[in-house]
Amino acid sequence: MDLRIFTEPQQGASYDTLLTVAKATEDLGFDAFFRSDHYLRMGSSDGLPGPTDAWITLAGLARETRRIRLGTLMTAGTFRLPGVLAIQVAQVDQMSGGRVELGLGAGWFEEEHSAYGIPFPKEKFGRLEEQLAIVTGLWGTKVGETFDFDGKHYQLAGSPALPKPAQEKIPVLIGGHGATRTPRLAARYADEFNIPFASIEDSERQFGRVRAAAEEIGRKPDELVYSNALVVCVGKDEAAVARRAEAIGRDAAELRANGLAGSPAEVVDKLGRYAEIGSSRAYLQVLDLDDLDHLELISSQVQSQLS
Structure with missing residues (x-):
């Protein structure tokens, strides 16, 4: 199972902190560094020093790392116009030498929109579907040809569909718990389906829905990668687990019930149970970004047993 590090910088992290974690992610042999796309902290955190922009962060990391994949869980569809997003992601992909992945979601956190003057439309899912069609359509248009789109929410005319990513195809991630529209959207546009913070039973049920939706449109279900995002809290002993949880x-x-928590052996066992239902990738939500010893422990005593 691939292990990827997943951060939530809106809770309080500077670019320098994220760079340190990304470099540790690379040095310790993890597969990728991903981050959320939010502008406002959640819960009781003061959020200091303030938000960092997801794609500006990834552009910087693209030049400071060499191996790891870089991406978002999930880019908010409400933050950026689809044509602009396609340009931004393609450029960061070029800057990274072809290591970028795009997780794209509808956007949901109304308070951050109010806090920074960002429109929060009532109809978000229809917009997301058009955004996926536009972003993938722009990237897939041959050089020298133009791209047009006439949708309910967005219209493009005569777009040169440039720049092109470094990769032949940037992997697109779609995720969520929706029982009908989300699986259909994933079956049509996604290279990977991710379910966040879900039990083994709920993950298996949702993976089944995505597989069925893929079959309905004539796509092989195994063409998609199936993954989970789970908070992680690992300790060498019970005292260390409790200390990290408290932090x-x-x-x-x-956390033991709803995430990946406990001793390395416990976490390896639980990841194995996710693998049994078809998950081949785990995004480890690391919430204490100053605890680099945590990453080292996961690398040496969890990841080493999964390869």
Whole structure:
């Protein structure tokens, strides 16, 4: 199973902190560094020093790393116009030498829109579907040809569909818990389907829906990667687990039930159970970005047992 590091910088992280974590991610042999796309902290955190922009962050990391994949879980569809997003992501992909992945979601956190003057439309899912069609359509248009789109929410005319990514195809991630529209959208546009913070049972059920949706449109279900995002809290002993849980304002018992928490052996076992239902990739939500020893422990005693 691939292990990827997933950060939530809106809770309080500077670019320098994210760079340190990304370099540790690379040095410790993890597959990728991903980040959320939010402008406002959640919960009791003060959010200092303030938000960092997801794609500006990834552009910087693209030049400071060499191996790891870079991406978002998930870029908010409400933040950027689709043509602009296609340009931004393609450029960062060029800057990275072809290591970028785009997770794209509808956007949901109304308060951050109010806080920074960003429109929060009532109809978001229809917009997301058009955004996916536009972004993938722009990237897929041959050089020298133009791209047009006439949708309900967006219209493009005579676009040169440039620049092109370094990769032949940037992987697109779609995720969520929706029972009908989300699986259909994933079947049509996604290279990877991700379900965040879900139990093994709920993950298996949702993966099944995506597989069925793929079959309905004549796509092989195994063409998609199936993955989970889960908060991680690993310790060499019970005291270390409790200390790390307390540092992120969580209860160790709750994290054991709803995330990846406990000893390395416990976490390896739980990841194995996710693998049994078809998950081949885990995004480890790391909430204490100053605890680099945590990453080292996961690398040496969890990841080493999964290869």
